[in-house]
Amino acid sequence: xVQLVQSGAEVKKPGESLRISCKGSGYSFTGYWITWxxxxxxxxxxxxxxxxxxxxxxxxxxxFQGHVTMSADKSISTxxxxxxxxxASDTAMYYCARHGPIGTSSNYLDYWGQGALVTVSx
Amino acid sequence: QSVLTQPPSxxxxxxxxxTISCSGSSSNIGNNYVSWxxxxxxxxxxxxxxxxxxxxxxIPDRFSGSKSGTSATLAITGLQTGDExxxxxxxxxxxxxxxVFGGGTDLTVL
Numbered sequence: 009x010v011q012l013v014q015s016g017a018e019v020k021k022p023g024e025s026l027r028i029s030c031k032g033s034g035y036s037f038t039g040y041w042i043t044w045x046x047x048x049x050x051x052x053x054x055x056x057x058x059x060x061x062x063x064x065x066x067x068x069x070x071x072f073q074g075h076v077t078m079s080a081d082k083s084i085s086t087x088x089x090x091x092x093x094x095x096a097s098d099t100a101m102y103y104c105a106r107h108g109p110i111g112t113s114s115n116y117l118d119y120w121g122q123g124a125l126v127t128v129s130x
Numbered sequence: 131q132s133v134l135t136q137p138p139s140x141x142x143x144x145x146x147x148x149t150i151s152c153s154g155s156s157s158n159i160g161n162n163y164v165s166w167x168x169x170x171x172x173x174x175x176x177x178x179x180x181x182x183x184x185x186x187x188x189i190p191d192r193f194s195g196s197k198s199g200t201s202a203t204l205a206i207t208g209l210q211t212g213d214e215x216x217x218x219x220x221x222x223x224x225x226x227x228x229x230v231f232g233g234g235t236d237l238t239v240l
Contacts, residue, residue, distance in 0.1 A: 016143070043229065045175075045231075052132065052216075052218065052231060052232075052233045052234040053167070053169075053175065053218050053220075053231045053234065054231065055220070055228060055229035055230055055231055057228070058229070060236075067227055067228060068228070069226070069228040069229070070226060070228065103174055103175070107229075108180075113162075113163065114163070114180070115162060115163055115165065115179070115220075115221060115222040116163070116165035116177060116180035116181065116220070117165070117167070117175075117177060118177050118180065118186065119177075120142060120174040120237055121177070122174055123174050129216065
């Protein structure tokens with residue numbers, strides 16, 4: 009069974025750093041992109057970027073480029089989303105999702121993590 | 131402002147049919163596959179339709195997708211109260227080299 013399990017909720021202060029994780033199981037982790045999606049409170053889905061877990065190649069949305077860093081450790085089938093300096097506006101639910109097979113034109117997100125709520129408040 | 135345009139809300143009675151539109155451009159819908167997602171309240175999104183009109187295993191055939199030019203449509207027949215959710219279209223944007231979503235449509239089953 010394909011599963012993506014994300015780390016738990018976080019409460020941070022502005023200016024702090026944070027890394028959240030997404031562990032894949034039940035499939036070849038290096039065969040599929042991992043995409044990160046933001047959902048701010050009461051708002052819609054926003055595509056942040058994706059990472060190839062095999063070589064850590066990334067595509068960032070222009071809206072998120074420079075604000076977050078995506079990484080992966082294929083030895084433990086885990087992808088990460090990281091902030092060096094959090095802002096209150098980073099408060100949101102963050103989802104990881106499996107993107108269609110690497111090397112194909114598939115762009116759908118077929119399996120999703122349960123989400124990680126990040127709250128940034130002084 | 132989302133790259134893909136969806137109506138904010140739609141509604142219909144139980145048993146009826148509803149359609150949700152998703153409008154884009156040649157850099158996204160016009161030249162890439164479209165997918166649709168259902169997000170029930172308080173849960174993670176779920177894939178409903180991929181590659182314009184394909185259903186993942188377990189998705190009932192009450193849900194169907196289509197694409198024409200730079201627009202796509204999700205149709206839901208035999209509406210049930212359990213279908214009340216937010217629905218999102220998504221695709222790749224070749225100009226942005228990034229994925230994009232619509233703003234989402236809130237479905238109410240009256």
